[in-house]
Amino acid sequence: MSVAILTLAVTIAQMALAVAMALAMVRMMRGPRAQDRVLGLDTLYVNSMLMLLVFGIRTGNTLYFEVSLIIAVFGFVATVALAKFLMRGEVIE
Amino acid sequence: MSHIAELPLWASVLVSIFLLIGAGLTLIGSFGFYRLGSFYDRLHAPTLGTSWGAAAILIASMICFSVLQSRPVFHELLIGIFVTITTPVTLMLLGRAALYRDRAEGNPEVPAMDPPKGVIEQGAAVDE
Amino acid sequence: MSRVFPYPLLIASLVAMWLLLTSFSLGQFIVGLAVALVAAQGMAALHPAKPRLRRWDLIGKLIVTVLYDIVRSNIDVARIILQGSRRPNTSGFMTIPLDLRDPTGLAVLAVILTATPGTAWLDYNAARGTLLLHVFDLVDEETWYELIKTRYEHLLMEIFE
Structure with missing residues (x-):
């Protein structure tokens, strides 16, 4: 019983997160402006981080936790650098 | 998925509820991000995923591993704290960059620049 | 005392983070404390403005x-x-x-x-x-x-x- 409930919930959650990633990616490709693309990339990073956490629950492996922490750090650094670039036109002044 | 069989019923129900809440909120946030009309509206939508969307999935993960390893596992808190602190920083930077770009182009939809900032007052604060 | 532990709250949270990422044992505590002390020295070298909290409650x-x-x-x-x-x-x-x-x-x-x-x-x-x-x-x-x-x-x- 508990296996059936959790398997169903994990599958639905993964499908929802996959659709969310796809929507973020469509917005990232469409734009229309550079800030929309950067925000799309940031949303994509957050969604993939959550997807990895759900993978961790699915497989029962805590290794996925470290991976999602690293993805969160990379996403933050990437978005800050890109936002800085949008503001000034150069990353390092 | 053999490890799931070790979970008692109450734990799997709790984990499922939190997973569905988190994934649902994230999906709604991304859907809003896809659908909304202007950039400043879109700025609000992903916060659904990063506030309670992420929190619910992290709580689900904490419950799952705490029950599986029969000891409190709460290192997921680190991701929660990290996401809570970094999301406002990125959104604020992006919002200000967008505002700056729109103002530089003279877009009439954004409020105009305030009157010149108090350069003298700021200079005095630095000297202290 | 304040020279060795310049930012007690920062040191405590860094040690807690280290322990959460590895495991709760004496060895990891000592390594984490060493890392946190070095990090706090680096923070002190930057001379950030210390926030003042009036009402903890x-x-x-x-x-x-x-x-x-x-x-x-x-x-x-x-x-x-x-x-x-x-x-x-x-x-x-x-x-x-x-x-x-x-x-x-x-x-x-x-x-x-x-x-x-x-x-x-x-x-x-x-x-x-x-x-x-x-x-x-x-x-x-x-x-x-x-x-x-x-x-x-x-x-x-x-x-x-």
Whole structure:
């Protein structure tokens, strides 16, 4: 019983997160402006981080936790650098 | 998925509820991000995923591993704290960059620049 | 004492983070403490402005208020998004004059407002003390003004000033 409930919930959650990633990616490709693309990339990073956490629950492996922490750090650094670039036109002044 | 069989019923129900809440909120946030009309509206939508969307999935993960390893596992808190602190920083930077770009182009939809900032007052604060 | 432990709160949280990422054992505690002490020395070399907290007891109240508001605005924003195009667009910019001047208090206010779905902090004019916000559901400007002024700013001014 508990296996059936959790398997169903994990599958639905993964499908929802996959659709969310796809929507973020469509917005990232469409734009229309550079800030929309950067925000799309940031949303994509957050969604993939959550997807990895759900993978961790699915497989029962805590290794996925470290991976999602690293993805969160990379996403933050990437978005800050890109936002800085949008503001000034150069990353390092 | 053999490890799931070790979970008692109450734990799997709790984990499922939190997973569905988190994934649902994230999906709604991304859907809003896809659908909304202007950039400043879109700025609000992903916060659904990063506030309670992420929190619910992290709580689900904490419950799952705490029950599986029969000891409190709460290192997921680190991701929660990290996401809570970094999301406002990125959104604020992006919002200000967008505002700056729109103002530089003279877009009439954004409020105009305030009157010149108090350069003298700021200079005095630095000297202290 | 304060030369070895310049930022006790920073050291404590770094050690806690180290232990959470590895395992709770004496060896890891010693390694984590060494790393935290080096990091705190590096932090002290930067001479950041030390924030002053006046009222420790109100921080709990602030956290509870913010968590409650985040849940409420999550539901509001999700509802507006799901209503789709049947609903007229009600988002807009608004300017709020702030009395809060403490940099740490302003930073906390910025994090609160941006982390809450529905409000986004865009620009703060330090000379005039005005804040430019973008609000997702700007039906009644007065309500948002009251919410930010009385609910957050008042509390933050008591904590930090």
